[in-house]
Amino acid sequence: DAGITQSPRHKVTETGTPVTLRCHQTENHRYMYWYRQDPGHGLRLIHYSYGVKDTDKGEVSDGYSVSRSKTEDFLLTLESATSSQTSVYFCAISEGGDPRYEQYFGPGTRLTVT
């Protein structure tokens, strides 16, 4: 298994509070991704990174920001959480940007915003 961990695995927070989710990899892969999974939508790309300090927006980036100061860590921040951000969040990594390189997913973080 690819070395990807996510923390926390579960979190309950209140509307309006900031939340940061962490993705940590031990594979030294260049590309990292954040997805959210919701019923009826599958997985949707939030943000991705193609190197240290290099990030870009995905399909559903509003309300989220990311940072990558080290190869191994990719942080997802909800500046002011809303109930619509209740979801399961998955981090993924890949060695290359071409889709022929497999994406490896972390175990997920279940976030509930009350």
Next chain:
Amino acid sequence: DQQVKQNSPSLSVQEGRISILNCDYTNSMFDYFLWYKKYPAEGPTFLISISSIKDKNEDGRFTVFLNKSAKHLSLHIVPSQPGDSAVYFCAASPNFQGAQKLVFGQGTRLTINP
């Protein structure tokens, strides 16, 4: 607008028979297609993929078929086994744009009955 659609939320198949999961897409810029498998409380794992220059790709019990004119792909599992019970996501990627920007379908929950 959902660019990748899996119109069957669930599918139930007898052990040993063939499972056929379907996926439709609308964006003609997609040129690489993938299937992922997901067990509860785990991240998705890559199963099989196909390039738009092919119409079939096999890997053991799994075969993916691509019909570009119909913008349709399907995953065949033969023979189906109880361990195949999971949620299956199809995903599509546009031409390489410097990072993988996978677009996922909503998923189909496959149940294999003994």
